[in-house]
Amino acid sequence: MTYRASNGTADRALRVLALFDEARPVVTAADVARELGVGRSTAYRYVKGLVAAGFLAAEPGGGLTVGPRVVELAELARRGVGIGAIALPAMRELRDATGETVLLTRRTGLQVVCVERVEAHGHVRISYERGATLPLHAGAGALVLLAWDPEPTARRLLAAAPLERFTPRTEIDVDRLLGRLAEIRAAGVARSLAELDDDIAGIAAPVRDPGGRVVAGVGIAALAGRVSRARLRAMEGALLSASRAIERALS
Numbered sequence: 001m002t003y004r005a006s007n008g009t010a011d012r013a014l015r016v017l018a019l020f021d022e023a024r025p026v027v028t029a030a031d032v033a034r035e036l037g038v039g040r041s042t043a044y045r046y047v048k049g050l051v052a053a054g055f056l057a058a059e060p061g062g063g064l065t066v067g068p069r070v071v072e073l074a075e076l077a078r079r080g081v082g083i084g085a086i087a088l089p090a091m092r093e094l095r096d097a098t099g100e101t102v103l104l105t106r107r108t109g110l111q112v113v114c115v116e117r118v119e120a121h122g123h124v125r126i127s128y129e130r131g132a133t134l135p136l137h138a139g140a141g142a143l144v145l146l147a148w149d150p151e152p153t154a155r156r157l158l159a160a161a162p163l164e165r166f167t168p169r170t171e172i173d174v175d176r177l178l179g180r181l182a183e184i185r186a187a188g189v190a191r192s193l194a195e196l197d198d199d200i201a202g203i204a205a206p207v208r209d210p211g212g213r214v215v216a217g218v219g220i221a222a223l224a225g226r227v228s229r230a231r232l233r234a235m236e237g238a239l240l241s242a243s244r245a246i247e248r249a250l251s
Contacts, residue, residue, distance in 0.1 A: 010133070012036055013050060017070065026063035073108060083216055083250070084116030084130075087207070090245035091118045091218065097238045098220055100227065103128055105141040105204070105217045110161040112142040115216070128221060136161045137177055138170050140190035140204035144217040147184035148206060154181055169194045189236055190217075191229075199224050203232050205243040210251045218243050 015035055019027045033043035047064065050056040054069030084104055091102045095118045104116040112134040128134065134142055137158060146154045155178060163172040171177050184190045190204045204219030220235055 012046060013055065016046065016050060017055065017066070020066050026059060026065055028063055032064075083207075086249045087116060087216070087218065087246045088118070090242045090249065091116065093245070094118075094218070094220070094238055094242040095120060098235045100220045100222045100235070102242075103141055103204075103219050103221055104207075105134070105145060105219065106215065107136070107142075107145040110136050110157065112136060112139075112145060114141070120222075134196065135164060135166075137163050137172065138166060138192070139196040139200075140192040140202040141217050141219040141221070143177075143181065143184060143192070144190035144204040144206050144219070145214060147181040147190065148214045149181075151178060151181075154178060166196050167194050167198050170196070189239065190219075191232070193229070194224060201227060201229070201232060203236060203239055205236075205239050207243050207246050207250070209247075215250075216246075218246060 016032050019031055019035055029040060029043050029047050032047055033040050036043060036046065038046075047056060051058055051064075051067065054067045056064045057067040059065055083106070087104050091104060095102045099120055101120045102118045103114055105112050106115050107113075114128050114130055114132045114134065117128065117130050128141075136142055136146065146157065149157070155174060158174045158177055163174070164170070165172050171180065188205070191202070193201045200221055201224040202219050202221045204217045206214040207216040207218055209215045218239065220232070220239060222232065
């Protein structure tokens with residue numbers, strides 16, 4: 001699929017981070033070069049970018065360790081596992097009611113993480129696996145997490161995010177995206193068609209904590225060629241019921 005195929009830089013970064021384990025807490029630029037099959041100068045460029053982003057930290061002796069951003073993400077992942085476990089019963093009921101794959105998403109920084117999924121029975125697998133990172137600006141499961149932010153906050157996040165075009169339907173203009181967020185607020189749900197992958201359609205609803213803050217999105221992802229827009233809209237009632245059930249469980 002288009003998004004996954006275009007994510008080579010992220011794949012290389014993940015391969016670098018995967019070098020670390022309990023037995024090897026420190027790696028070198030030479031280790032990175034061997035893992036990626038590139039020259040040392042190229043490896044140094046990757047390393048420099050990862051250090052600047054906080055994913056790696058340079059040791060005084062010249063080695064590299066896991067950076068503070070990884071620690072932050074690990075904590076967010078730990079919290080995400082908690083909400084994922086809480087949401088699972090409602091997600092399974094939604095999958096059984098609609099016959100489609102159900103996803104739970106959360107935002108971390110300028111990315112969205114799929115923290116839980118319940119797969120549809122007997123259909124082609126949807127490629128958004130648990131733990132997958134998705135862009136901030138494309139797809140119902142991402143946009144629903146921004147829609148209830150104050151407009152200045154949403155504008156700042158979108159202006160800082162890499163607004164990549166994944167399909168002809170991907171919107172990358174910040175002002176038009178803000179207009180889209182207003183439409184999502186008015187509708188109460190986010191709807192998307194072929195924004196991230198050419199063959200995926202989706203709908204998503206916000207999940208709020210007891211204080212009313214949107215902390216996650218629950219959504220349905222389906223093959224666009226198999227599910228019509230009208231059928232997706234007919235699923236919105238079940239989706240909103242699932243969102244409310246997760247909110248009650250969080251309370």
